[in-house]
Structure formats: structure tokens, C-alpha cells
Amino acid sequence: MTLHASALPVEAPPAFLGVTRSLTGKLWRDRLDARGAARALAMVQRHNLPEMLARVLAGRDVGIDDVADFLDPTIRKLMPDPHTVTEMELAAKRIADAAVRGEKVAIFGDYDVDGATSAALLTWHLRHCGLDPLIHIPDRIFEGYGPNVDAVRALAAKGATLLVTVDCGTTSIEPLAEAKKLGMSVVVIDHHQTGDELPEVDALVNPNRPDDLSGLGHLAAVGLVLVTLVAVNRELRQRGFWSSEMPEPDLLGMLHHVALGTVADVAPLIGLNRAFVAKGLIAMRRRDHVGHTALMDVARLNGPPESWHLGFMLGPRINAGGRIGRADLGVRLLLEGDVSEAARIAAELDRLNAERRVIEQAAEAQAEAEALASLGLEDKGAVIVTAAEGWHPGVVGLVAARLKEKFARPAFAIALEPGGIGTGSGRSIGGVDLGKAVRQAVHDGLLMKGGGHAMAAGVTLRKENLAEFRAYMESALAEDVANSRHENELFIDGAVTARAVTPEFAATLNRAGPFGSANPEPVIALPSHQLVYADEVGQAHLRLRFKSGDGSIVNGIAFRSVGQKLGSALTQNRGQQLHVAGSLAVDRWQGTERVQFRVLDVAVPDQGPAVIR
Numbered sequence: 001m002t003l004h005a006s007a008l009p010v011e012a013p014p015a016f017l018g019v020t021r022s023l024t025g026k027l028w029r030d031r032l033d034a035r036g037a038a039r040a041l042a043m044v045q046r047h048n049l050p051e052m053l054a055r056v057l058a059g060r061d062v063g064i065d066d067v068a069d070f071l072d073p074t075i076r077k078l079m080p081d082p083h084t085v086t087e088m089e090l091a092a093k094r095i096a097d098a099a100v101r102g103e104k105v106a107i108f109g110d111y112d113v114d115g116a117t118s119a120a121l122l123t124w125h126l127r128h129c130g131l132d133p134l135i136h137i138p139d140r141i142f143e144g145y146g147p148n149v150d151a152v153r154a155l156a157a158k159g160a161t162l163l164v165t166v167d168c169g170t171t172s173i174e175p176l177a178e179a180k181k182l183g184m185s186v187v188v189i190d191h192h193q194t195g196d197e198l199p200e201v202d203a204l205v206n207p208n209r210p211d212d213l214s215g216l217g218h219l220a221a222v223g224l225v226l227v228t229l230v231a232v233n234r235e236l237r238q239r240g241f242w243s244s245e246m247p248e249p250d251l252l253g254m255l256h257h258v259a260l261g262t263v264a265d266v267a268p269l270i271g272l273n274r275a276f277v278a279k280g281l282i283a284m285r286r287r288d289h290v291g292h293t294a295l296m297d298v299a300r301l302n303g304p305p306e307s308w309h310l311g312f313m314l315g316p317r318i319n320a321g322g323r324i325g326r327a328d329l330g331v332r333l334l335l336e337g338d339v340s341e342a343a344r345i346a347a348e349l350d351r352l353n354a355e356r357r358v359i360e361q362a363a364e365a366q367a368e369a370e371a372l373a374s375l376g377l378e379d380k381g382a383v384i385v386t387a388a389e390g391w392h393p394g395v396v397g398l399v400a401a402r403l404k405e406k407f408a409r410p411a412f413a414i415a416l417e418p419g420g421i422g423t424g425s426g427r428s429i430g431g432v433d434l435g436k437a438v439r440q441a442v443h444d445g446l447l448m449k450g451g452g453h454a455m456a457a458g459v460t461l462r463k464e465n466l467a468e469f470r471a472y473m474e475s476a477l478a479e480d481v482a483n484s485r486h487e488n489e490l491f492i493d494g495a496v497t498a499r500a501v502t503p504e505f506a507a508t509l510n511r512a513g514p515f516g517s518a519n520p521e522p523v524i525a526l527p528s529h530q531l532v533y534a535d536e537v538g539q540a541h542l543r544l545r546f547k548s549g550d551g552s553i554v555n556g557i558a559f560r561s562v563g564q565k566l567g568s569a570l571t572q573n574r575g576q577q578l579h580v581a582g583s584l585a586v587d588r589w590q591g592t593e594r595v596q597f598r599v600l601d602v603a604v605p606d607q608g609p610a611v612i613r
Contacts, residue, residue: 016492017527017579022603023569028525028581031059031491043067052505055494056512056522071511073275075252080272082231085224086212091187091203092231098162099129099236106134106160106184108147109331110167110221111322113315116330117222117261118166118189120291121254123335125229128249129236134160137327141393144423145458147175156182164189167221170206171195171451189228191221193435193453218268218518222261223276226251255280256292257334263307264315266455268518277514281305291334294346303588307514308521317346320353323394360395363388364402367413371403382481385470387414387422387463397425397456406564408488409481410434412459412473420463421448428455431484437476446472490601492581495525498552503593506584526554526580526597528605534570536562542570544599546580556582556597569602579603 019028032040032055040058043049047067049057062070069077082088098105105126109119119135126133136151138144143151146168152175155163162185169176169188176199179186186201194209205228207216219227229251242248259280267273285304287293292314296305299313321329329349336342367386375381384403391399396413403411404427414424428434435452438459442450446469449460461469496505501524515521526546532553533545540563544556561567582599 017495017525017603018606019579019603022490022579022581022601023573024565024601026488026490026601028579028601028603029489029491031055031493031523039064050508052494052496052522052524053508053511056509059491059493059522060512060519070274073278075255075272075275075279078272078275079227079230080214080216082227082234084214085205085207085216085227086209086214087203088205088228088231091189091205091228092235094162094185094187094202095164095228095232096235096239096241099126099131099232100239100241102131103161104134104159105131105162105164106136106155106158108136108138108151108155108163108165108168110145111137111140111327112167113264113318113330114221114261115167116318116322116334117257117264118225119331120334121222121225121229121257122164122166122189123331124254125232125249125251129241130246134158135328135331137322137331139327140322147172147179149175149178152176152179152184153182156184160184162187166190166225168192169199169201170204170209171199173197173199176201189221189225191217191219191224193451195451216272218270218273220258220262220265220267220273222258222265223267223273226254226258226276252279253283256283256289259284260292260310260314260318263310263514263516264318266311266517269307269514269516270518274514274519277307277310277516281307281310281514290339290342291336291346294336294339294342295333295349297343298346298350303586306510306585307516308585311516316356317349317353320349320356323352324356324359324392325349325352356395356398359392360398363391363395363399363413366391367399367403368406371407371411375407381474382409382478383470383473384409384411385414385466385473386412387416387424387466389416389418391415393423396423397427397458400425400427403427404429408485410473410477414459414461414466416463421460422463422466423460424458426452426457426459428457429481429484432477432480434477437473440476441469441472444472490581491523492525493522495527497550498526498529498546498548498554499550501526501554501584501595501597503586503595506586506595509584521583523581523583523600524597526582528577529554529580530577531570531574531580531602534574540567542567542599544570544597546578546597554597555587555594556580556599558599561599566599566601570599573602573604577605579605 016028016030036058040054042064043054107119109115163179164187166189170190170192176186188204190206207214259277295314318330333345370386371384393415396415399413400411410428412424412426414422416422426434433454434457438450438457441447447459447461509522529546529548532547537543540560542558542561546554581601582597585596587594587596
């Protein structure tokens with residue numbers, strides 16, 4: 001039995017390695033308090049786990065009785081009855097009707113990775129049922145997010161009798177009312193927060209609607225589509241639809257779509273999501289899906305894919321089509337069966353991603369200069385709001401994310417159009433609900449449009465309201481930002497020396513993966529290691545080498561650190577002893593494996609009292 005520790009007061013763990021203020025200003029904390037350390041010890045004894053793996057599990061609130069299920073999350077055990085989701089039965093019956101009748105179905109998806117994978121998964125299933133669905137992915141700039149009236153009318157004109165929206169639709173009151181007026185049935189499969197009013201549709205499948213008690217609000221849209229298709233398969237089975245000529249499709253064979261969309265949408269890797277991603281990565285490693293294989297090839301991903309590859313290498317390439325190219329390229333790649341055509345589409349997405357990077361860097365430099373001027377020498381201000389004409393609307397979210405990382409506070413980047421309208425994105429820090437503040441700004445008439453969730457939001461406003469919006473956000477978020485920034489802590493799972501940093505050790509820690517949102521990568525400390533090499537490489541990265549007291553060497557890298565506090569701390573301490581904190585990744589090159597230490601922070605060791613010799 002696992003005891004709940006919340007009832008009793010527990011002292012905060014002491015500063016890890018005595019680091020109360022690192023060279024970037026962070027307090028290092030042991031992720032485990034006394035109870036956590038005791039739980040880790042119990043895991044070692046009962047499950048015969050390596051000590052560091054047990055510490056990692058205990059630090060993620062895994063119970064002693066839950067270790068086996070956490071290390072091997074299975075979809076069979078974690079998949080709920082789909083009908084626990086509100087209106088799921090209605091949705092499954094309507095989609096099954098379309099399959100039985102051979103209807104023309106239109107799929108309307110979002111232009112991001114979650115939308116692309118959702119649309120691809122649903123299209124694959126409907127094709128398996130003998131249908132030929134229409135797919136519409138809106139242009140980010142000309143159509144914006146979600147269904148619009150013109151697109152709905154165009155789909156109706158092509159004969160669609162059922163419209164299914166994926167990763168969008170919950171707040172699309174008018175466009176979906178138009179669809180109903182034109183005689184279309186409408187099923188919404190979405191996971192975004194709801195507004196005060198819900199659309200009048202045949203079925204609204206959204207575990208975040210107020211009357212849903214399924215507990216599946218953490219699923220990305222693509223995971224929700226999979227759960228929906230489980231219900232559709234069951235409905236069609238009961239109707240005798242499946243036969244030797246029309247066998248029931250294997251949904252588990254499509255988990256690579258679910259893994260990619262879930263990780264790219266930064267959905268929390270807990271519960272069913274962990275199982276989706278863990279099993280989806282296994283499917284991707286088989287390299288038997290034409291589109292995913294082409295994507296991995298252009299990303300130069302030679303070894304087995306891990307969760308971070310999906311978020312930082314594959315996802316951005318799918319996203320590039322929606323950001324600055326053709327919005328449907330990602331879906332087309334994921335549905336393509338011809339190897340050479342898939343390679344061509346993947347190469348185009350890779351080119352667009354490189355172009356996106358150049359556009360983003362130019363906007364980022366301009367936004368950073370504006371932010372520095374706004375914050376001033378005293379570094380005052382709770383929120384950064386930057387805006388400029390000429391910025392590409394497709395990269396403002398990325399620019400906002402960079403500003404948030406650099407200045408450790410919520411940030412907005414807004415592209416101003418010639419007509420005086422600005423469209424932008426905001427990104428937040430932990431403990432600061434940006435979506436709530438933006439929705440309130442819409443309610444108060446300051447924004448034309450806006451919405452989102454705690455960590456990210458989108459806004460549309462008039463240029464003349466920019467200063468007022470900046471002041472509004474400053475006032476609304478100042479207290480939460482101050483509280484969040486005060487707790488500038490880095491939680492560390494344990495300490496080892498360079499000699500212990502081996503591929504086997506990294507593989508042991510990876511048993512607690514896949515890592516991502518809500519299941520963070522383990523952070524390991526190297527105590528008092530000498531920085532023997534530091535040199536700039538690539539796009540503002542630092543390549544590093546650290547030596548332990550016994551002469552063992554570990555290679556490291558500090559991504560995007562040049563010009564930042566971390567980069568300056570490293571370059572100014574060449575040759576010095578440092579406490580180093582970071583995560584581990586296995587670098588595979590020409591058949592050999594080496595562990596790379598990804599540096600997150602460094603601190604000067606406390607020399608302690610002088611020793612009398």
C-alpha cells in the first residue's frame with residue numbers, strides 16, 4: 001500500500017550539492033524529500049531496480065505497487081471503454097453509418113502536427129472502410145485556425161454529407177451552424193478548452209467539455225481519434241460490417257501517428273499517453289511506414305527514434321508545411337504509399353523547415369532587442385509583448401517560446417499586418433495561466449479574438465490596442481509571474497561521476513521513459529568535474545568536455561547557450577572545477593554509441609573550510 005504524504009508537513013529537501021545559487025541564478029533541489037528517498041529504497045529492495053532508476057521513478061510519484069505497470073505501460077490495461085467519453089456513442093454510430101452507406105465524408109483538421117496526424121489516422125481508417133474522404137487543412141494565414149464558413153460551403157458543394165473536425169471545432173459556432181444548415185451531419189473530435197457556448201452538432205467528443213467525466217482530458221487530439229475509432233470498430237463489428245473481404249483494421253498498427261502527434265502537441269506523458277508513445281516509438285523503429293520513414297531519413301535520424309526526436313526533429317518538419325508552406329503537406333506525407341513520392345514530400349518539408357528557421361531567427365533577433373529595451377537594465381516587467389510589421393505569422397509562436405526561455409517570463413510575439421491588425425502567439429512559464437488571461441482580455445473587449453490553455457495562447461488585436469494589451473497583461477499576471485520566478489529551481493535526480501556515464505547507464509534511465517511533458521527527463525549532476533574543453537559549434541551551441549578526479553572524460557553539449565547566461569558561465573570557467581547538471585542522450589555515429597551530457601546548468605563548488613596540512 002502506498003501512503004499519501006500530503007497529510008503531513010515535510011521539510012523541503014536541502015540544496016543539492018549545496019548549490020543555493022548556480023552561475024545562472026538557480027537553486028538546485030534534490031527531487032526527492034525524505035519520503036521519496038524511502039520510497040526509492042523500497043523500490044530497490046522489492047523490485048530489484050538499480051538505485052538511480054528507483055530514484056527517478058520515486059521522483060515522478062510512481063507508487064511502489066505501480067512500478068511494473070509504469071515501466072511497461074500497455075494500451076490494453078490503460079484503454080478505457082470509449083463510451084465513458086460524453087457523446088462518444090453518438091459519434092461512433094454516425095461515423096459507422098457513413099461507412100455502411102458509403103457516404104462522402106469531409107475531414108477538417110488543424111494545421112499543426114496533432115491535426116495532421118489526426119486527419120491522417122481518420123482518413124486511413126475511412127479508406128479501409130471503402131470510403132474516399134475529402135481532407136481540408138486550413139491555410140494558417142488566409143483562413144486561420146478551425147473551420148470557416150467558406151471552407152464548409154466548399155466541402156458541402158463537393159457532396160460531403162458528414163463533416164468530422166479533428167483537433168478543432170469546439171469553439172466554431174457559426175461555421176458548424178452553416179454546415180448543419182447545408183444539410184451536413186457534424187462530428188467534432190477535439191481536446192481544446194471550451195468556451196461559454198458549445199456548437200450545435202451531432203456529436204461533440206471533447207474530454208475537456210464541462211459535462212465530461214472520462215478523465216481523458218490529457219489526450220492529444222490524435223489519441224482521442226484513436227479512442228473514437230476503437231468505438232467505431234466495435235459499432236461496425238456489432239453490425240456485421242467486417243468480413244474476410246473487409247477485415248477489421250488494426251488500429252495498434254497506426255500508433256506511430258499517435259506517438260508523433262502526442263509528443264509534438266506537448267501532451268502530458270501520463271496514463272494512456274505514455275502507452276501510446278512507448279508503443280508508437282516501437283512501431284516507428286520498425287521503419288515499415290513509408291511516410292514516417294521518409295521523414296526520419298530527411299531528418300538524418302539513423303538510430304532508433306526517441307521521444308525528443310519526435311518533438312525536435314520530426315514534428316517541426318511536419319509543422320513547417322502549416323507554418324510557411326502548403327498546410328496539407330504533412331497529411332499527404334503520412335498517407336503516401338509510394339516511396340519516391342514520400343521522399344519528395346519529405347524533402348520539401350525539410351526545405352520549408354530550413355526556410356522557417358531562417359525567418360524565425362531574423363524575427364527572434366528583432367524581438368529580443370525589443371524585449372531588452374522594454375525590460376531595461378533593472379530587468380523589470382512581468383510579461384514581454386513584442387510586435388512588428390513584416391514578421392511571418394507562422395513563426396510568432398516559436399519566437400514567443402524563445403523569448404520565454406531567454407527571459408524566464410511569459411512572452412508574446414505579434415505579427416502586424418498592413419491593415420493594422422496583429423495576430424500573435426504567447427507562451428507561458430509554469431504557474432502562470434496565459435489562456436485564462438487571454439480569454440478575459442477577449443471578454444473585456446481588448447482583443448478581437450483569443451484563446452488557448454495555460455502554457456500557450458493565440459491573440460488577434462488592433463495595432464492601436466497594443467500598449468493597452470501590454471499593460472493589461474502586466475497587471476493581470478504580475479503576481480503569478482513574481483511567485484513563479486521566485487521559485488527558480490532545478491530539480492536533480494541524483495549524482496554520478498564521468499566514469500558512470502555509459503550507454504548502459506543511459507539505457508537504464510530510459511526505462512523510465514518516454515520522457516516529455518509531465519514526465520521530465522532525469523537530471524543528473526556531475527560533482528566537481530573540471531571543464532577541460534569548451535568551444536562554439538553549430539547554431540550557438542557549445543561543445544564541452546568534463547574530467548572527473550579519476551581522469552575519466554564525458555563529452556557534453558550546451559544547446560543554444562552562446563550569448564546566454566549558461567554559455568557565458570561555461571566559457572568564463574574553462575579549466576575550472578564545476579558542479580554540472582544535465583541530461584543524458586546516446587549519440588550514435590557509424591555504428592558506435594557514445595553518451596552525450598546535455599548541460600542545463602553549472603555551479604561553482606563550495607570549497608568548504610580550509611584544510612590544515
